Amino acid sequence: MTGTTAFRKSLADASSNPKLVILLYLCGLLLAFPVAFLAHSIITMAFGNSMAADALLPGFNYTVVHDVLSHHGEAFRTIIRLCLPLVLLGVFANIFLAGGILSLLVRDHILALGTFFGSCGAYFGRFLRLWLVFAAIGIATFALLNIPLAFVSSALSNNTESEQVIIIGTIAAAALIFSPMMFVFLAADYARVFIVVHEARSVWTAAGRGFSFVLNNFWAVFMLHILLLLTLGLATAAYLLLEGNVGMTSFSTIVAVFLLQQLFIVIRFWNRVTFFAGEVILYTGRRPKPIVFYGWDDSPRPEDQLTVF
Amino acid sequence: MTSRSRLLLLTLLCSINALLLHAQPTLFHEPLSPRIANYAIDVTLDDERKTLTGREVLTWRNTSPNALRELRFHLYLNAFKNNWSTFMREGGSRHRSFWLSAGGWGWIDVTSLKTQEGQDLTQDIEFIHPDDNNELDQTVIRVPLATPVMPNQTISLFLDFFAKLPRVIARTGYARDFLMVGQWFPKIGVYESAGQRYATVGSWNCHQFHANSEFYADFGNYDVNITLPRKYVVGASGTQWAEHDNGNNKTVSFHAEDVHDFAWTASPHFVDIKDTWQNVAIRVLMQPQHVHQAKRYLKSVRAALDYFNANVGPYPYSTLTIVDPPSDGIAAGGMEYPTLITVETVWGMPDGVLLPELVTVHEFGHQYWYGMSASNEFEEAWLDEGLNQYYEGRIMAAAYGEQTSYLDLFGLRVGDQEYMRGAYTGLSNPSLAPPATLAWRFPAGSYDVLTYDKTATVLATLERMIGRPAMDSIMKTFFRRWRFRHPSGKDFMATFNELVPKIHGTTFGGSMDWFFNQTLFGTATCDYELSSIRNVAVPQMIGIIDSAGQRLTRYAKARDHDTVVYRSTVGIARHGDLRLPVDIVVGFENGNEVHETWDGQGSYKELSYVQSSPVIWAKVDPDRKILLDTDINNNSRTVAPPSLPLWKYAVKILFWIQNLIQTVGAIG
Numbered sequence: 001m002t003g004t005t006a007f008r009k010s011l012a013d014a015s016s017n018p019k020l021v022i023l024l025y026l027c028g029l030l031l032a033f034p035v036a037f038l039a040h041s042i043i044t045m046a047f048g049n050s051m052a053a054d055a056l057l058p059g060f061n062y063t064v065v066h067d068v069l070s071h072h073g074e075a076f077r078t079i080i081r082l083c084l085p086l087v088l089l090g091v092f093a094n095i096f097l098a099g100g101i102l103s104l105l106v107r108d109h110i111l112a113l114g115t116f117f118g119s120c121g122a123y124f125g126r127f128l129r130l131w132l133v134f135a136a137i138g139i140a141t142f143a144l145l146n147i148p149l150a151f152v153s154s155a156l157s158n159n160t161e162s163e164q165v166i167i168i169g170t171i172a173a174a175a176l177i178f179s180p181m182m183f184v185f186l187a188a189d190y191a192r193v194f195i196v197v198h199e200a201r202s203v204w205t206a207a208g209r210g211f212s213f214v215l216n217n218f219w220a221v222f223m224l225h226i227l228l229l230l231t232l233g234l235a236t237a238a239y240l241l242l243e244g245n246v247g248m249t250s251f252s253t254i255v256a257v258f259l260l261q262q263l264f265i266v267i268r269f270w271n272r273v274t275f276f277a278g279e280v281i282l283y284t285g286r287r288p289k290p291i292v293f294y295g296w297d298d299s300p301r302p303e304d305q306l307t308v309f
Numbered sequence: 310m311t312s313r314s315r316l317l318l319l320t321l322l323c324s325i326n327a328l329l330l331h332a333q334p335t336l337f338h339e340p341l342s343p344r345i346a347n348y349a350i351d352v353t354l355d356d357e358r359k360t361l362t363g364r365e366v367l368t369w370r371n372t373s374p375n376a377l378r379e380l381r382f383h384l385y386l387n388a389f390k391n392n393w394s395t396f397m398r399e400g401g402s403r404h405r406s407f408w409l410s411a412g413g414w415g416w417i418d419v420t421s422l423k424t425q426e427g428q429d430l431t432q433d434i435e436f437i438h439p440d441d442n443n444e445l446d447q448t449v450i451r452v453p454l455a456t457p458v459m460p461n462q463t464i465s466l467f468l469d470f471f472a473k474l475p476r477v478i479a480r481t482g483y484a485r486d487f488l489m490v491g492q493w494f495p496k497i498g499v500y501e502s503a504g505q506r507y508a509t510v511g512s513w514n515c516h517q518f519h520a521n522s523e524f525y526a527d528f529g530n531y532d533v534n535i536t537l538p539r540k541y542v543v544g545a546s547g548t549q550w551a552e553h554d555n556g557n558n559k560t561v562s563f564h565a566e567d568v569h570d571f572a573w574t575a576s577p578h579f580v581d582i583k584d585t586w587q588n589v590a591i592r593v594l595m596q597p598q599h600v601h602q603a604k605r606y607l608k609s610v611r612a613a614l615d616y617f618n619a620n621v622g623p624y625p626y627s628t629l630t631i632v633d634p635p636s637d638g639i640a641a642g643g644m645e646y647p648t649l650i651t652v653e654t655v656w657g658m659p660d661g662v663l664l665p666e667l668v669t670v671h672e673f674g675h676q677y678w679y680g681m682s683a684s685n686e687f688e689e690a691w692l693d694e695g696l697n698q699y700y701e702g703r704i705m706a707a708a709y710g711e712q713t714s715y716l717d718l719f720g721l722r723v724g725d726q727e728y729m730r731g732a733y734t735g736l737s738n739p740s741l742a743p744p745a746t747l748a749w750r751f752p753a754g755s756y757d758v759l760t761y762d763k764t765a766t767v768l769a770t771l772e773r774m775i776g777r778p779a780m781d782s783i784m785k786t787f788f789r790r791w792r793f794r795h796p797s798g799k800d801f802m803a804t805f806n807e808l809v810p811k812i813h814g815t816t817f818g819g820s821m822d823w824f825f826n827q828t829l830f831g832t833a834t835c836d837y838e839l840s841s842i843r844n845v846a847v848p849q850m851i852g853i854i855d856s857a858g859q860r861l862t863r864y865a866k867a868r869d870h871d872t873v874v875y876r877s878t879v880g881i882a883r884h885g886d887l888r889l890p891v892d893i894v895v896g897f898e899n900g901n902e903v904h905e906t907w908d909g910q911g912s913y914k915e916l917s918y919v920q921s922s923p924v925i926w927a928k929v930d931p932d933r934k935i936l937l938d939t940d941i942n943n944n945s946r947t948v949a950p951p952s953l954p955l956w957k958y959a960v961k962i963l964f965w966i967q968n969l970i971q972t973v974g975a976i977g
Contacts, residue, residue, distance in 0.1 A: 057953060
């Protein structure tokens with residue numbers, strides 16, 4: 001199983017689960033809508049019956065935005081303050097939903113709400129613990145990488161007149177940090193796949209298996225994820241091109257762009273499902289042969305017996 | 310050759326050398342200015358220790374009717390001597406957020422001061438503190454004279470000085486081997502005669518160097534010979550007319566006429582880019598990593614030259630030097646000296662961020678406001694910074710677009726003038742102090758916004774009230790009358806008081822003092838609000854009606870729309886204390902519009918109409934003349950709130966939040 005094969009199959013797998021994609025979209029909307037509604041209420045209160053908001057129809061108007069923020073800033077700061085708990089909620093929602101998604105892709109293949117959310121609940125504890133383990137690993141990796149980079153950065157700053165060196169150095173440092181961090185993220189993903197495929201109970205074992213799978217199948221994993229990211233990139237570029245050409249200056253164009261935006265969000269959820277699907281396909285296609293377990297009655301088991309840990 | 314012949318030859322050679330070094334060109338056949346303070350300076354740079362050893366010959370003329378028994382000088386570099394100077398006390402060890410690092414102090418000592426008669430006045434030099442009695446501040450000295458300088462007498466003084474440049478701060482100093490040398494020599498103050506500016510008696514106007522202040526000096530000629538290592542590329546005020554090699558060093562000679570300051574810069578890394586505009590030789594000294602941005606500086610300075618030439622007056626000098634500092638010398642950026650300006654940028658500055666352009670336009674504009682119209686920057690900083698900021702906004706709008714002249718990046722568009730207005734109206738307390746406050750008396754953190762941005766917004770409001778043609782005519786007149794002189798704020802206002810009535814009759818009253826007193830000398834704020842629209846349908850008349858000699862009885866019927874009238878009232882409130890005349894437009898359902906005016910007296914005005922159509926919208930200041938209004942969003946009202954723009958942004962916010970949850974949540 002190569003990365004490109006897994007990519008192709010993941011597109012087909014995700015596309016054959018439209019109900020799953022819609023369900024995820026609705027969950028995301030459920031989280032985002034209350035804050036957006038609050039924002040609309042605040043904007044409506046701030047402008048009241050003023051005609052100044054008309055200046056915002058053709059595009060961004062600094063003076064109008066500046067004055068409304070100057071005089072109603074506290075209300076808008078409420079929205080900003082809500083974003084942090086909202087993001088945390090989003091993280092936990094992703095952890096929760098991942099169990100249902102993976103279970104459906106590994107076993108069920110047909111979405112049934114009861115089974116889906118049952119699986120979400122069944123795996124939530126393990127996935128949460130796993131997330132904490134990888135968060136700690138990620139922070140430690142980031143900190144370890146930052147120590148030598150800080151020395152290099154300091155040496156650069158003290159010995160160069162040109163900020164060009166510092167700017168390029170900073171970008172290079174970010175890339176250097178990003179690469180190992182991506183490795184940690186990928187290992188986390190495959191650890192989750194491992195838990196679902198093998199019904200594993202130990203998050204530490206799963207973490208180890210995640211790292212070993214990524215290391216042993218690095219190029220296939222890399223190719224799969226690059227292709228999946230490129231897909232997202234293409235979708236984003238297409239959205240930006242279309243949105244830029246439509247504008248939002250009348251009722252019909254506002255509705256058109258709204259629909260386009262929501263379609264883009266749906267595509268992003270579809271892309272998320274392709275990530276899960278691709279990982280499952282790649283893992284099950286390249287996983288190590290299972291250890292055959294003989295029961296207490298010495299009767300032989302089939303070769304594809306699930307390995308129990 | 311005999312020893313006598315050798316001595317003769319040596320003397321001849323030295324004389325020729327001295328003659329060559331001081332055989333400067335003549336730039337203007339007729340002086341442009343009174344040329345009161347003329348300097349001939351020989352200075353040698355020790356680039357290891359960052360010190361200057363200088364010899365200065367000051368030729369100074371007493372233009373007052375008073376016999377003067379003392380002279381006063383600025384020693385600006387002593388502001389960076391220690392943390393107890395007035396400059397450091399007022400600003401901390403930072404200026405515009407640049408900290409003076411330990412070991413980066415600077416200072417200047419006058420090691421010798423003699424008259425042309427050979428009288429040594431060095432021991433009589435005394436530090437004074439005319440502004441704050443800070444005994445530890447050494448930025449002003451007085452030199453008592455045994456023989457007074459009589460009215461119209463010209464004296465020559467010979468000063469030796471030794472200076473240490475600071476680590477770059479307040480636009481002067483060094484950063485590694487980059488040098489920006491400003492306010493570096495002993496500089497005589499300005500003696501104001503009784504009646505000049507605000508002086509009621511003749512006195513020295515020679516302030517200490519404050520954290521918020523800049524400078525004030527008389528016009529004159531400058532001849533400066535700078536000796537420094539050969540590796541340096543040198544730029545300075547005026548025209549370079551000679552360069553001589555002296556072994557490992559070289560001496561570069563500059564001459565400037567009719568200026569009131571002289572600054573210079575040096576770096577071995579400068580890339581020297583030359584251009585011309587009409588008869589002006591433009592020289593851009595670029596950092597190597599910024600060379601690709603030179604065209605941005607050149608485009609903006611050409612736009613500024615064109616604009617000022619057309620709308621204010623001609624630029625008389627034959628040179629203009631633009632200095633691009635390195636990133637660790639950025640504290641030297643954004644400053645003006647006669648015919649030399651410092652700008653700023655960073656590597657990779659996007660084209661949509663117009664910082665290099667607006668700094669260039671702003672600093673060039675100072676060639677007019679301060680450079681030629683040499684106002685007192687200590688006492689009336691608004692008169693150069695505010696006027697210049699106003700012109701910066703105009704030039705940037707003309708060259709780069711009204712709404713894109715500050716920022717045009719990823720759909721975010723901000724105009725320079727609207728940014729300035731926003732800086733002022735966004736102050737948590739816009740009433741902190743009037744712009745016409747002494748520079749060092751502004752409350753902490755308010756100097757920049759009130760001097761630059763509020764003044765610019767005041768002038769932009771004035772322009773919209775009296776019209777641009779009138780504004781341009783008046784500003785041209787003011788510049789023509791006061792260039793190469795020292796105008797004051799009252800001279801500026803007097804020009805408007807004289808010319809506005811000539812152009813507009815009595816529309817604005819007999820003078821514009823009512824405007825300037827509120828905006829420049831007062832702290833009043835402006836906020837007009839369209840507070841209410843009420844429509845009451847007036848019922849049909851029923852009962853006994855006498856009409857055309859007949860008595861009729863009219864009974865109540867179902868509403869006949871042709872005869873329904875509306876009694877409408879529109880309320881306008883003035884929340885701030887600033888009283889400015891304002892326009893109002895009232896719109897009716899049938900498409901009619903009524904234009905009204907209000908003089909702004911009183912805090913509330915009500916307009917009433919009885920018409921067949923109700924009022925559906927109204928605007929106060931519909932043409933956005935009053936940029937000083939701190940809230941434009943309450944300047945209009947409709948009976949049905951506009952929902953479309955609000956839905957547009959609600960939809961956008963929903964989309965942003967969905968993306969945020971997706972992107973950050975993916976780490977789950």
